[in-house]
Amino acid sequence: MKLGSALSDRAGRLLDFVWSGWAGLAALALLAAAWQAGHEAWGDFILPAPLATLDAALGLLADPGSLDLLLLTAERSLTGFAMATVAGIVLGLTAGYAPAVMRLARPLLTVVLGVPPIAWIVLTMMWFGTTSTTVAVTILIAATPMVFVAAAEGIATRDRELGQMAEAFGYRLPGRFLFVDLRQAARPIFPALALALGTGFKVAIMAEMLANAGGVGGALARARALLDVPQALAWVVLSVIALIVVEYGLVRPMESELERWRRAAQPWGVKR
């Protein structure tokens, strides 16, 4: 009985999630329409038709060599993303509890964020050569600050009265951290993770292109050398699809699972 209701609750939420995909699809259709209009105005050479690009992208997917390139890029960006997530969350939570650390970190963050990722790529290339490490470390540097700030913010703006409540019922520091504070910090962390993931893919491709380290970036560099616009667009489409798959297959579902209660607060019209 209880299991049944829990299952139907979950199924309902899954359906909601899928249903909300229609809105995304509609937005994509709009984009495709604008793209098609551009194609008809400027011709095949400048902007190939969206369908032709999709065709080219599918062609790439069918080719095992290209699929390997895509997987290589995905693996690199996910490695960097995972490293940035762990580093950002650990450092951010610490800074959230220690205002002194936060005060030290703020100006440092301004400096780190002020350096364009492309400059980090040049530096890491010289440090690590044209390897996967270059890509991962660049992502680590570019994406950690976002996660860090979100985690620190989450802890610093937590509801302290909830902590007092837990303490009044005998919870000590570890319990309060695990059951009360972490849960509140998760709220700003997830949007930051989605952002960091996007940064991961972008930086990975950029680094690959510049460092000629293979992957999608390498393929894009080749397409540019050959002035092959359809090929370049197809790669762009593929990498965007990969990003969407990871974000909506992993990050967003985890977030909506944690933020279930927020849906309960929304008026009906906003839910659908």
Add this chain to the structure above:
Amino acid sequence: MNALTLERIGHAYFGQSVLDDIHLEVGQGEVVALVGPSGSGKSTLIQIAAGLVDAREGRIGRNFSRQAMIFQQPNLMPWATARENIGFPLRRAGVPRRDRAARIDEAAVLAELEEDDLGKYPVELSGGMRQRVAIARALAVRPDFVFFDEPFTALDVALKRRMQNLVIAAAREAHFAALFITHDLMEAIRIAHRIAVLDVRGRGIAGLRALDGGPGDRDEAEIFALRQRFLECDPLFRHIHDVDERKRR
């Protein structure tokens, strides 16, 4: 042996003394109401007694095994359902997982919560229901000492009365001792065995009045008459409706 003993408690925020030389005792199974004007340091004192704030001076004797607390705000975790909120202290209290559902249901019945409401999130509950969830959360651990910090101030008169009756009944049933902060003298008379009045500037307990009979034995007319008598004839209660006496010092 007293359930709670406060000796020479003193506290200061940023060098400014808030409490000084407070002595207070709460016996086993006794409900003591602490009244005092706003800003006199009542919340500070109960937080010290409950172990949430470390006192600058003095000694606290706690002679109970399980404490619970009900705050002015419900302080529910917004991400957890009413049921999960009520069950939150049970993990820490060491109640085995398989027994928790029964304990939650038991506490929910005491706080007059319906089965339907237990699956809802705090945002879906009314203000009074949220406070009842907070009460159920405190009762679920089967405490032998409960700290109340003006728990019903935000509720309307009718609901307040129901909640007071609930506390009286629960205190009898579960036989817990309690320190109950309020600035409503009627409320204090209704639910307590003894009333302690905090000095307007937090300098000691200004005085204590024991009430005849147990909580719940007094009828409305008696309570009202007693309140009038306290306010009109007893100098101890002269200042309890003053607001922030500190500022006028």
